[in-house]
Amino acid sequence: MRRRSVINLLKSRRSIRIFKPVSLPDEIVKLLIEVGVRAPPFYQLYSFIWVKSFEKREKLAELCRVEAVKNASVILLACGDLRRFSRMLDMLEHKHILSSDKHPVETIISIFETALAVENIIIAAESLGLGSVILDCPLLYAQSIAELFQLPRGVVPLALICIGVRGESPPLRPRLPLNIVLHEDTYREPADEELKNFMSLLDKHMEYENYVKKYTGKDIKFVDYIKAKTELTKEIEKENETLIKYLRDNMFRI
Numbered sequence: 136m137r138r139r140s141v142i143n144l145l146k147s148r149r150s151i152r153i154f155k156p157v158s159l160p161d162e163i164v165k166l167l168i169e170v171g172v173r174a175p176p177f178y179q180l181y182s183f184i185w186v187k188s189f190e191k192r193e194k195l196a197e198l199c200r201v202e203a204v205k206n207a208s209v210i211l212l213a214c215g216d217l218r219r220f221s222r223m224l225d226m227l228e229h230k231h232i233l234s235s236d237k238h239p240v241e242t243i244i245s246i247f248e249t250a251l252a253v254e255n256i257i258i259a260a261e262s263l264g265l266g267s268v269i270l271d272c273p274l275l276y277a278q279s280i281a282e283l284f285q286l287p288r289g290v291v292p293l294a295l296i297c298i299g300v301r302g303e304s305p306p307l308r309p310r311l312p313l314n315i316v317l318h319e320d321t322y323r324e325p326a327d328e329e330l331k332n333f334m335s336l337l338d339k340h341m342e343y344e345n346y347v348k349k350y351t352g353k354d355i356k357f358v359d360y361i362k363a364k365t366e367l368t369k370e371i372e373k374e375n376e377t378l379i380k381y382l383r384d385n386m387f388r389i
Contacts, residue, residue, distance in 0.1 A: 144261055149307055151266025152203045152350055154299030159208045163263065167209075167298070170259040171252040178220050180245035181252055184284055186210035194283055199272035199295065208265075208299035212273060212280070213253050215245040217386045218289030239389045249293050256296060266301035269294050275374075278381050289386045306344060309337050334358065 168183060186192055196204040204210065217233060220241075224231040232238045253269065260267045273280045273292035280292045311333055315325045341347065341357035348354055355363075382388070 145258065147307065148258070148261050149305055150268040151299075151301050151303060151305070152201070152268050152297075153302040154203065154206045154208060154266065154297070155302045156206060157208055157300040159265075159299070164209055164211075167256045167259050168211075171256040174248070174251035174255045176251075177244045177248060178241075179248060180216055180220055180241065181249040182214045182216040182219070182290060183252075184212040184214065186212060191283060195272075195280075195295070198276045198279060199270055201270055201272065203268055203270070203297040204295070206299070206302070207268075207297035209297070211256070211296040211298070212284060212292055213249050213294045213296060214286065215242075215249050215291045215293050215387065216289065217241060217245055217291075218287055221289060221386070233386065237388060238386075242387050242389050245387070246293065253294060253296060256298075260298045265298055266303075267296060267298045269296055271295075274378070277378060281381075281385075288384070291382060291385050291387050306340075308344075309333070309340050 164185060171183070172179065186195065192204065192210060195210065196202075217238075221231075221233040224233055232241060257267050257269070271294060273295050277292055280286075281290075284292070286292065312329075315329060315333070338356060338358045347357055347360045351360070353360065
């Protein structure tokens with residue numbers, strides 16, 4: 136029964152972007168982080184910043200342009216952290232991998248471990264009856280956010296976790312079917328028709344939910360919203376070059 140309840144919790148989880156103006160005890164946040172660090176580790180190459188300052192919340196909301204940043208009870212900035220481990224390896228007084236200019240394995244492990252810890256936090260919040268959403272704006276505006284939180288070299292902002300008491304109850308949103316994401320023994324390339332069918336299903340659901348209008352204020356179809364978000368423009372190319380340089384300068388090298 137217990138296993139079943141955990142599975143039901145995982146299967147019914149959905150992102151919450153509207154929260155009630157309710158404060159949560161500090162003990163709840165510390166409990167969530169305690170659960171987060173129990174995620175399977177390699178080296179624990181991550182750190183979390185608990186955003187409590189009103190001024191920093193306001194600056195984050197301005198950068199991210201997402202209302203959830205303003206109305207969530209708890210804001211956590213999840214960071215990949217190669218700096219701490221590099222310092223620990225320095226103490227062992229040997230020529231270690233992080234002292235080199237190339238360490239793709241450790242970079243990917245840091246991102247992977249951060250994601251595992253974030254998932255634990257999200258599910259722990261869900262088990263307490265709280266809602267949450269993960270935002271990608273820290274990575275999109277990495278340099279500005281690094282300056283805002285005085286992140287040292289080797290600590291890179293990856294995601295923002297907004298947690299609070301649900302102010303909405305959105306429906307479960309479509310996910311790719313198992314026959315597309317689950318492969319047996321070898322990779323199976325999905326047919327164009329399968330992918331088109333899923334995109335059509337997703338677009339219809341989001342239109343029914345009025346997703347784009349509700350969360351962005353834009354009166355456009357979901358597929359057009361996705362196209363706008365992923366369009367390769369000169370501005371995006373320039374932003375990507377800036378981000379790549381920032382990541383390389385901060386030890387994140389793949």
